[in-house]
Amino acid sequence: MGFKPVKVGICGLGTVGSGTFNVLQRNQEEISRRAGRVIRVEQIGARRPNPLADTNGTQIVADVFAVARNPEIDVVVELIGGCDVARELVLEAIENGKHVVTANKALIAVHGNEIFEAAQRKNVMVAFEASVAGGIPIVKAIREGLAANSINWVAGIINGTGNFILTEMRDKGRAFEDVLAEAQQLGYAEADPTFDVEGIDAAHKLTILASLAFGVPLQFSKAYTEGISKITADDVNYAEQLGYRIKHLGITRRTDAGIELRVHPTLIPEKRLIANVDGVMNAVLVDADAVGPTLYYGAGAGAEPTASAVIADLVDVVRTLTADRDNRVPHLAFHPSRLSDLPMLPMEEVETAYYLRLQAAENPGVLAEITRILADQQISIDAIMQHGTDDQLVPIIILTHVVKEVRMNAAIKAIEALETISGEVTRIRVEILDAN
Amino acid sequence: MGFKPVKVGICGLGTVGSGTFNVLQRNQEEISRRAGRVIRVEQIGARRPNPLADTNGTQIVADVFAVARNPEIDVVVELIGGCDVARELVLEAIENGKHVVTANKALIAVHGNEIFEAAQRKNVMVAFEASVAGGIPIVKAIREGLAANSINWVAGIINGTGNFILTEMRDKGRAFEDVLAEAQQLGYAEADPTFDVEGIDAAHKLTILASLAFGVPLQFSKAYTEGISKITADDVNYAEQLGYRIKHLGITRRTDAGIELRVHPTLIPEKRLIANVDGVMNAVLVDADAVGPTLYYGAGAGAEPTASAVIADLVDVVRTLTADRDNRVPHLAFHPSRLSDLPMLPMEEVETAYYLRLQAAENPGVLAEITRILADQQISIDAIMQHGTDDQLVPIIILTHVVKEVRMNAAIKAIEALETISGEVTRIRVEILDAN
Known part of the structure; x- marks a missing residue:
């Protein structure tokens, strides 16, 4: 227990950034009892303070790149979102020998191969538990908990907004547009709801899950994506009469011909546990050869659920600081030299x-x-x-x-x-x- | 990837031992792509070969202690069950500087404090994922995945036999004794079903979960245990009329006065996801301050589900071989010098x-x-x-x-x-x- 505190720089102080700062402060003692050393926020990169977080006494710099260059910082937490600046920021942090924790699903799904290669070269970790299904430790479960298994398929409710809309349509017979408008008012859905309801957000997450499950490089561009905007109350009703529920699922399955990677509305038997996951909650069902089906359920978004995953990653990074690189958990579950070249299956072949x-x-x-x-x-x-x-x-x-x-x-x-x-x-x- | 194979000795070649051997053989390539090195079964300690496992070519010795003393062995996998011999075996393996993986819930719940202290002294790991809820990676989820959180409570369906009996009673209106007899015929329940239906098996697992969640020493003797043998079909019916289901739950909750540790039949609202976990399946629901409720579902027993957890532990052990001891995940989630002395609450105070x-x-x-x-x-x-x-x-x-x-x-x-x-x-x- 004679270790120095680990010094963290948080880039981005929006909802998740504030949540991460707050949970680190509130649970500091309990976290350090687990991690074996103190995790201290040394610097925050943000244009302005956020009233949601009591950051008095913590240095705030407007330029997030200053955090990535700060020689005092051990780990950079990227919570600014988006792809372009986030990519530059993460690559610069890696170049400076810093470990990275990110909640950015688009960044990992689209630029993950490049980022992990850079991290491998510089002998640092890039952790991304928060990028899939928020607070559910699904990256850890697949990458470590199921390490004994040959995984058959993964199916997940991995967009809370979409699941909220479908749940309301079923429970109250409401129309899609009606519920979407409410979700936007409640702050679940963005003003531009395309990422959520058209399945792009889910496809980012599914791309990551597929790589973890099957040991293939990230291939977001190969994902088939279909949204829920054409589902009618009639479809929900007919499905129910037939003993099914409609869920917006991300599904990835390994077949002899290749890997399926698809997001679309799906009828599933109402008796399945995952059919009963309602509202904004997420769940991921994994079928694997030794363990059989396992399911992981929890909040897929929100300030503190996402912070829970970000901080779990921080603790993991802290723990591997003394580990030999080749003994660390590989970014995509499989050692980079031993990824699979199994092709992604075009939708027509599914x-x-x-x-x-x-x-x-x-x-x-x-x-x-x-x-x-x-x-x-x-x-x-x-x-x-x-x-x-x-x-x-x-x-x-x-x-x-x-x-x-x-x-x-x-x-x-x-x-x-x-x-x-x-x-x-x-x-x-x-x-x-x-x-x- | 220049590491030598890790040499494993499996003690006990019953259902779980055979399953572990078989999964290690079948998925050897995929496991080594994840672990970064080959995990090889060097020796088996068992009175005789088991036709369930094709162990031809693997050395079998009748004396399990010979495995714990074998200088070639890096990790001893204890799958003999029971408390007395298993305790001696594990302590001897530790004394000889070997890491240990065990699926033995009674051993950990009753002798875990002594075992972890010995392991700490000898700088080895004792991993026990398979001891709670079989193939569900719940130990990892609580110990690592939720490391950011202050955990409020844990409630689990952690005995498959009991859940099978209650499910049959509800679905088919059958009597307890009737279903128990069938479970014994199906091989779910032991000839002496006391451990399952009286909640002792669940109390072993709950004791472990409580220590992981709250950072207290293992205190099996403080668990309150009540079985399901007095539940009648009438109770199941009345509960249903009131909107509840009866489940045999292990519940541990942190209160200001102390920690609740109790196994008993419980009415829970039928709308809860965990109320819909049926048959022999297990599920653990965790409520924590940052992430909120998360649930973990899967097979709680059986040869290959348990093997899945045993092998995940093996991979973890392999990964930490080069890590500084104080940087490893602590046995009971919290560093041993920083456990809590919060008392266990007597049932009268719950x-x-x-x-x-x-x-x-x-x-x-x-x-x-x-x-x-x-x-x-x-x-x-x-x-x-x-x-x-x-x-x-x-x-x-x-x-x-x-x-x-x-x-x-x-x-x-x-x-x-x-x-x-x-x-x-x-x-x-x-x-x-x-x-x-």
């Missing part, structure tokens, strides 16, 4: 089951036409539901068995070309999420 | 809500008598349910608000002394499990 909703004219031949098209594409039907209505258009719901996406694309194109079908076919993928 | 079921004679004054007794003990009533019946005895169900156990004991004693009350009062504690 195999999954489907929920289809279509509007058909009242016409005795229409079901025959549809089922013929599906049969031509070798798509077999699991369930079919035709709802009575007073309208001239009858909604038809079809659940299919597993088939390759390229075949389903062809079938949908053919169905939409039928004269008896009105508008576009709604297609939502279905995952049973049972153990392999 | 505050909780209650479900009471009593059989009253059809008598207009009986409710007045009961509510008077509760009022005398300052116990306020949350809900009351009196079921019509053709019998002369009417079942009365009462949910109370939170009160100190000592007051409830007095109230129950007074109620049982009433002439209008038949037999004993059934008392099941109620926990809402909301965030602090």
